[in-house]
Amino acid sequence: MTEASETKNLDRSGLAELPWSRARDLLATQTPHEDLTFFVGTVRPDGRPHAAGVGAIWVDDALYFVSGPGTRRARNLAANPACTVSVRLRGLDLTMEGEAGRLTDATTLERVAAVYREGGWPAAVVDEGFTASFMAASAGPSPWHLYRLTLHRAIGVATAEPHGATRWDFSR
Known part of the structure; x- marks a missing residue:
């Protein structure tokens, strides 16, 4: 399970730091069923x-996302895997920093595809990636690559009670 190795309270008004479990639980319950844009x-x-x-979706305590192999994002990640992923969850704005690595093993692809299907995207595994009957027009032709974010740091700002702002660092 992804646990923060260190936290820092970023709130300047005296509110308590937020637990990482709040962000993790929101990711687990809101993906893939809610209409979120990462x-x-x-x-x-x-x-x-x-x-x-x-x-993107949170599966088995990790964030995964898909990209067409010819996209600027995929080309950038091939040259430099450092990236950020940001999302507005219900009650928490979250930015995650880390490195994204492409996954090609069939077991992981099948597991993640199953969760995407639960959320309504009919992902199927093919040629070390995904295909489906629809995808963003900018993704290009399938198969699309699957990436997993190795989390180094996250910052959350609560937009609902209890309010606060916290940085979580994760062991590398």
Whole structure:
């Protein structure tokens, strides 16, 4: 289970720090069933930032997302796996930092595809990636790559009671 190795209270008004379990539990219960847009931020080879919306899900205590192999995001991750993933959950704005690695093993692909299907995206495993009857037009042709975020740090700002702001660091 992903547990924070260190936390820092970022709230300047005296509110208590937020537990990582709040963010983790929201990710687990809101994906894939709620209409959430995740944004992945990557770095282009020339150092300029790039951000794009993706369909992401929390499965077995990890964040996964899909990208077409020819997209700017996939090309950036191939050159530099460092990235951010941001989402507005019900009651918590969350930004996660880490490294995204492509997964090709059939067991993981099947497990994650099953969870995507629970949420309404008919993902099927093919050629070390996914295919489906629909995908974002910008993704290009399938098979689409699956990535797993190795979490290094997350920052949460509560937009519902109990309020607060916290940074969570994770052992590398």
